[in-house]
Amino acid sequence: xxxxxxxxxxxxxxxxxxxxxxxxxxxxxxxxxxxxxxxxxxxxxxxxxxxxxxxxxxxxxxxxxxxxxxxxxxxxxxxxxxxxxxxxxxxxxxxxxxxxxxxxxxxxxxxxxxxxxxxxxxxxxxxxxxxxxxxxxxxxxxxxxxxxxxxxxxxxxxxxxxxxxxxxxxxxxxxxxxxxxxxxxxxxxxxxxxxxxxxxxxxxxxxxxxxxxxxxxxxxxxxxxxxxxxxxxxxxxxxxxxxxxxxxxxxxxxxxxxxxxxxxxxxxxxxxxxxxxxxxxxxxxxxxxxxxxxxxxxxxxxxxxxxxxxxxxxxxxxxxxxxxxxxxxxxxxxxxxxxxxxxxxxxxxxxxxxxxxxxxxxxxxxxxxxxxxxxxx
Amino acid sequence: xxxxxxxxxxxxxxxxxxxxxxxxxxxxxxxxxxxxxxxxxxxxxxxxxxxxxxxxxxxxxxxxxxxxxxxxxxxxxxxxxxxxxxxxxxxxxxxxxxxxxxxxxxxxxxxxxxxxxxxxxxxxxxxxxxxxxxxxxxxxxxxxxxxxxxxxxxxxxxxxxxxxxxxxxxxxxxxxxxxxxxxxxxxxxxxxxxxxxxxxxxxxxxxxxxxxxxxxxxxxxxxxxxxxxxxxxxxxxxxxxxxxxxxxxxxxxxxxxxxxxxxxxxxxxxxxxxxxxxxxxxxxxxxxxxxxxxxxxxxxxxxxxxxxxxxxxxxxxxxxxxxxxxxxxxxxxxxxxxxxxxxxxxxxxxxxxxxxxxxxxxxxxxxxxxxxxxxxxxxxxxxxxxxx
Numbered sequence: 001x002x003x004x005x006x007x008x009x010x011x012x013x014x015x016x017x018x019x020x021x022x023x024x025x026x027x028x029x030x031x032x033x034x035x036x037x038x039x040x041x042x043x044x045x046x047x048x049x050x051x052x053x054x055x056x057x058x059x060x061x062x063x064x065x066x067x068x069x070x071x072x073x074x075x076x077x078x079x080x081x082x083x084x085x086x087x088x089x090x091x092x093x094x095x096x097x098x099x100x101x102x103x104x105x106x107x108x109x110x111x112x113x114x115x116x117x118x119x120x121x122x123x124x125x126x127x128x129x130x131x132x133x134x135x136x137x138x139x140x141x142x143x144x145x146x147x148x149x150x151x152x153x154x155x156x157x158x159x160x161x162x163x164x165x166x167x168x169x170x171x172x173x174x175x176x177x178x179x180x181x182x183x184x185x186x187x188x189x190x191x192x193x194x195x196x197x198x199x200x201x202x203x204x205x206x207x208x209x210x211x212x213x214x215x216x217x218x219x220x221x222x223x224x225x226x227x228x229x230x231x232x233x234x235x236x237x238x239x240x241x242x243x244x245x246x247x248x249x250x251x252x253x254x255x256x257x258x259x260x261x262x263x264x265x266x267x268x269x270x271x272x273x274x275x276x277x278x279x280x281x282x283x284x285x286x287x288x289x290x291x292x293x294x295x296x297x298x299x300x301x302x303x304x305x306x307x308x309x310x311x312x313x314x315x316x317x318x319x320x321x322x323x324x325x326x327x328x329x330x331x332x333x334x335x336x337x338x339x340x341x342x343x344x345x346x347x348x349x350x351x352x353x354x355x356x357x358x359x360x361x362x363x364x365x366x367x368x369x370x371x372x373x374x375x376x377x
Numbered sequence: 378x379x380x381x382x383x384x385x386x387x388x389x390x391x392x393x394x395x396x397x398x399x400x401x402x403x404x405x406x407x408x409x410x411x412x413x414x415x416x417x418x419x420x421x422x423x424x425x426x427x428x429x430x431x432x433x434x435x436x437x438x439x440x441x442x443x444x445x446x447x448x449x450x451x452x453x454x455x456x457x458x459x460x461x462x463x464x465x466x467x468x469x470x471x472x473x474x475x476x477x478x479x480x481x482x483x484x485x486x487x488x489x490x491x492x493x494x495x496x497x498x499x500x501x502x503x504x505x506x507x508x509x510x511x512x513x514x515x516x517x518x519x520x521x522x523x524x525x526x527x528x529x530x531x532x533x534x535x536x537x538x539x540x541x542x543x544x545x546x547x548x549x550x551x552x553x554x555x556x557x558x559x560x561x562x563x564x565x566x567x568x569x570x571x572x573x574x575x576x577x578x579x580x581x582x583x584x585x586x587x588x589x590x591x592x593x594x595x596x597x598x599x600x601x602x603x604x605x606x607x608x609x610x611x612x613x614x615x616x617x618x619x620x621x622x623x624x625x626x627x628x629x630x631x632x633x634x635x636x637x638x639x640x641x642x643x644x645x646x647x648x649x650x651x652x653x654x655x656x657x658x659x660x661x662x663x664x665x666x667x668x669x670x671x672x673x674x675x676x677x678x679x680x681x682x683x684x685x686x687x688x689x690x691x692x693x694x695x696x697x698x699x700x701x702x703x704x705x706x707x708x709x710x711x712x713x714x715x716x717x718x719x720x721x722x723x724x725x726x727x728x729x730x731x732x733x734x735x736x737x738x739x740x741x742x743x744x745x746x747x748x749x750x751x752x753x754x755x756x757x758x759x760x761x762x763x764x765x
Contacts, residue, residue, distance in 0.1 A: 001680055004687060010748035047749020096438075096757075109434035118616055224747045329413055335420030340757040341444045342431050351690070361751040363417060364737065 007223030008046065016228045017051040023235040030056045031187065032234055033324050035177060036194035037064030037352025038222050044361035046224040056231065059186075059324035060357075062176045062280065063194050065141040066093045066350035067322060070278045071310040073169055074099030077138050079306055080167055080299055081112040087130060088114040088167075089123040090138040093350045098343055100310045114138075120145075120152040127156070127164040136299045139166045144196040146170040146288060147261035150268040153290075153297050167299040168290050171275065173197050174205050175286035181213050185325045190234040192227065193219035195249040200265075202257025203245050210243040221249040268294050278312065278346055279319025318345035321354055328358040335359060421739070428452045442651030442697075443756030465586055465664075468509040468647060471579060478579035480515035482506060485572040489763045491538065493612040495604075495623025498571055499538035501699060501765055503545035503553075504628050505650065506575040511630040512646035512702055514585045514637060515577030517549060523557040523572040530568050538569065549628035551575070581637055587657075587705065589644040590665035594733040595711035597704045599632060599718050600625070600726045601677040602654050603696035607685045609764050618688060620681040627700030632721045636704060639717030644705040648698070650765055652756055654730075655694040657703045658741045659755045661733070669741040671731030671753070694743075695756045697764045708732065 024030070034040055040060045043049060049058065062068060074097055081088040081104075088104075095104045095116060104114045117123055120137050127135040139149040149166060156164045173194060180186065193206060198219045206217045216237040220230035230248045237244060247253055268291055275287030290298035299305070312318065315333045320326040328334055328347065338344040340356055347353035351360075428448040438445035455463065462470045469482035486502045496504075503520065510517040522542065526535065546553055553573075604625040611618055629648060637643055647657045654676070662669045678686075678693045686693045700723060706714045711729050718724030741753040 001683055001687075004683075005746075008745075008747045010746070013748055044751060046745045046747040047743075047751045048747070050749040105436040105438065106432065106434065109432070109436050122615070224749075329416045334416065336423040339423075340754075341438075341448070359420075360754050360757075363420065363752050363754075364740070364742070364750070 004223070007221070007225045009225060012225055013051055013228055016225070016232050020051075020056065020228075020232050020235055021053045023232075023239045024053050024055050025239070028055065030189050030235070030238065031059050032056065032190050032192060032231060033059040033061045033180070033188050034192040034220075034227070035061035035063045035173065036192075036197065037067065037350065037354070038196060039192055039194070039220065039227055040064070040354050040357050041352050042222055042224055042227060044357040047361075048224050048227060049362070051228060052231070056235075059188065060321070060328070060354035061191075061324055062180065062277070062322040063142065063173060063197070064322075064347070064350050064352040064354070065145065065171070066097055067318065067346040067353045068171060068176070068277045068280070069094075069097065069140060069169060069346060070276045071098070071100055071312060072276070072308050074103075075101065075308055075310055076305050077167055078102075078104065078107045078112065080136055080303055081107060081114050083134075083303060085133045086113070086136055087126060087133050088112070088136045088138055089117045089120070089126060090114055091140065092116045093352075094138055094140060096343065097346055097349050120148050121155070124152060124156055124159070124161060124164060127161055131163060133163060134302070135164050137164070137166050138169070140169045142171055142173050142194070142197050143200040143265070146265050146269065147200060147258070150261075150264035153268045153294055154264060156297060157294070162296070165297045165299040165302055166290060168269065168288060170269065170288040171277070172271075172286055172288065173201070175283045176277065176280065177206075177209065179280055179283055180323055181209065181215070183323055183325075186323065188215060188324070189238060190216040190218070190243075192230050192234070193217045193245075195219055195221050195226075195253060198247075198249065198253045198257070200258050200261045203247050203253065203255050204257075206245045210245055214243045216243045216246070218246045218248050219253055221252065267291075276309065279322045281319075313344055316345040318347045318355075321345075321347050328355040331355065335363070424739075438757070441756065442656060445757070446652075447755065465588065467513055467586060469513040469515065469575075469577070471513060471515075480510050480513045480577045480579055481574070482509040482513075483572065483574035484509060485570060486765055487567070487570050487763050488609065488765050489567060490609075490612055491534065491568055493624055494608055496626040496699075497538055497541050498569060499541035500545035501624075501626050502571040502573045503542050503549065503551070504626050504699060505765060506573040507549045507551060507628045507630055508648040508700075508702070510575050510577035511628070511633040512585070512648050513577075513579070514581055514583040514633070514646075515579045516634075517551045517575055517577040517630055519554045519576050520546065520551050521555045521557075521574045522553050524559070525566055525570040525572075526558065526560045527566040527568050528560060528563040535569065538571075545628065549630055581641070583637060583641065583643070585643065585645050586664070587645045587647065587661045588664040590661050590667055590705045590733045591644070591707075592667060592733055592735045593708045594644060594705050595708050595714070595729050596658070596661070596669065596671060596731045596733065597706065597711065597714055597718065597727060597729050598649070598654060598677065599629075599702045599704070599724045600700075601679045601682065602649060602698050602701055603678060603682040603686065603693035605699040606653070606696035606764055607682045607693075609697075610689070611685065616689070618685055620685055622679060622681045625698055625700035627723055629700060629702055629723065632718065632723045633702070635717050635721050635724075636714060640706050640710045640714045642707050642710060643714070644707070646702050646704045648702045650697050650699060653693070653695040653697055654701075654703055655692070655741070655753045656755060658753060661705060662739050662741050665733070666738045668734045668737040668739075669731060670734055670744065671741070672744045674746040675728055675730045677726045677728050694753060699765065705733065
């Protein structure tokens with residue numbers, strides 16, 4: 001299939017893998033973080049780690065939109081959905097995320113009307129079909145999805161819809177990366193930059209990572225060869241002692257981002273003073289809220305939102321996993337108490353979550369598999 | 378305001394208690410690879426525990442054919458009805474009545490929309506049950522048909538559905554010999570639901586079952602996978618995607634007869650409905666306690682299905698088919714089996730997709746087209762409700 005198979009070519013992968021291996025300095029360990037959950041998913045889905053030398057470790061980052069939603073926000077959403085005459089719309093990923101009293105699916109079994117949509121625009125269709133109901137869109141995601149929420153709000157305003165609102169949980173990537181860079185637990189050598197976020201914000205916002213922290217960043221696409229090539233580009237920078245922002249995903253990511261999308265976000269949303277991230281705690285200016293001008297579309301203004309802070313279950317180590325301090329399998333409850341069918345933590349829910357990706361795709365000891373293969377041959 | 382979690386909500390507390398039970402020894406002191414292996418072993422033990430339904434109410438996941446469905450079946454239904462005929466959990470039960478070997482099966486159909494490219498709920502209801510009998514090695518003979526109709530449902534639609542059931546039955550050589558009709562108030566059902574049960578006669582001296590899979594066996598699919606599921610998804614019109622594909626709904630009895638004639642030593646067959654081929658591979662691995670290794674680039678998938686799946690972030694391995702089977706045959710018979718399947722119009726794209734092996738029992742591994750390896754687990758959650 002065109003535009004897909006070219007980026008999954010095993011021969012090219014072998015060639016790149018050899019070049020990466022050749023760049024490894026003996027005795028040196030390389031820790032590279034893929035910030036975006038979409039990359040984590042690709043890495044596991046295609047078995048990309050099989051191509052990497054042992055000295056190169058991929059650390060999974062915080063860029064999974066579902067994973068960073070704290071339990072209290074899920075409870076707040078279910079509270080909103082439980083109000084009379086409310087239909088909530090949500091991306092499918094969110095449906096199984098556990099709140100303290102259960103997930104959206106559980107809430108639906110108890111009587112709420114939370115519907116899965118593929119695009120926020122579908123919410124407008126539902127709002128028009130149900131003029132006597134308030135349709136609340138559970139907006140989540142980084143700068144990748146914020147523009148589509150913004151465009152939906154602008155369209156609702158243009159159409160004069162009065163029964164559509166947004167429960168805004170959009171977050172921004174840069175403060176999260178900063179939090180990780182400032183975290184003392186972790187020594188990273190470089191970053192595989194989030195491709196889809198960068199189509200919106202461009203590459204400039206990462207410049208501080210190279211300038212102030214001396215770490216290279218390569219903005220990467222989402223096919224396995226994209227990621228492998230980005231790792232190679234990072235290794236070249238490291239071998240030359242450079243730290244720069246490079247764009248591997250130039251077929252999609254413009255250096256300056258998407259001005260139309262940024263304007264739409266700016267028109268409808270503004271930075272919150274602070275927002276709680278799952279596992280990372282409160283980070284100032286790290287999330288978006290609906291602007292005063294669009295107050296009529298702000299579910300947090302239209303309804304009383306309890307805003308209860310719910311601490312994560314003590315055993316849950318999503319925070320450490322999101323920061324890349326722990327590998328998924330190092331979490332105490334990974335795979336036993338916390339599984340995709342009964343997730344405790346968000347990282348086990350979303351297909352972009354590191355725990356879910358590892359559990360569903362990578363649950364085999366590669367060292368052992370390699371040993372067994374050597375023994376056989 | 379903060380909620381203290383010393384006192385965890387019920388299900389989390391329960392899960393943690395279970396965790397403590399399983400986690401017997403410390404693991405921090407071991408080298409990395411051993412520690413990882415230890416965790417994997419622990420997970421393996423956890424997965425082999427008796428399943429338990431944690432939810433208080435039925436959710437859509439329980440109907441999705443993945444893990445939640447399996448848990449529900451094993452923890453609720455199998456637990457209550459347990460008997461040696463039910464226990465294999467094959468597509469049809471195999472029983473002896475007065476000297477004859479009979480296969481018996483039942484299936485309910487709630488597909489939405491009722492009419493879709495390539496078929497409708499009517500032929501689906503006939504073919505689905507015919508196929509469940511066929512893959513057990515039975516010749517399908519008689520069907521029952523039960524209808525649950527919603528007040529207000531157009532009679533013309535019902536006639537259209539029944540007409541296509543009649544045609545499907547004729548094509549498969551079966552007769553609908555008994556039935557039932559119920560009507561519920563408007564809003565209490567969605568148009569039309571159908572249940573069919575079927576009996577078939579097992580004439581050949583075969584004993585098929587996924588538990589019989591052995592290392593060295595070949596795994597074969599009879600054609601491109603995922604057509605039905607993607608067709609239904611697109612037919613709902615919720616996604617603005619158009620593709621030229623239609624459901625693969627078809628009776629498999631002719632195809633099965635051809636395969637069993639050519640390879641009497643066939644170990645098992647399953648028709649790949651809800652949960653898709655991935656679910657069947659997991660059933661093989663679990664029932665026979667063997668490893669399964671398949672190659673992504675050997676698995677036939679139509680370009681349209683692959684394209685739609687890529688766009689939607691779905692794996693075709695989990696998408697339902699309604700006219701495809703997965704067969705396990707001894708490795709030495711693989712070529713003959715593929716030739717036999719290809720000799721039938723429904724099997725012209727049949728292919729060996731992988732094999733059964735000793736390593737990693739209970740686990741299905743996929744060699745990706747990219748050249749890496751990964752696990753193919755049972756599906757969790759519900760990508761696509763009401764597919765059949």
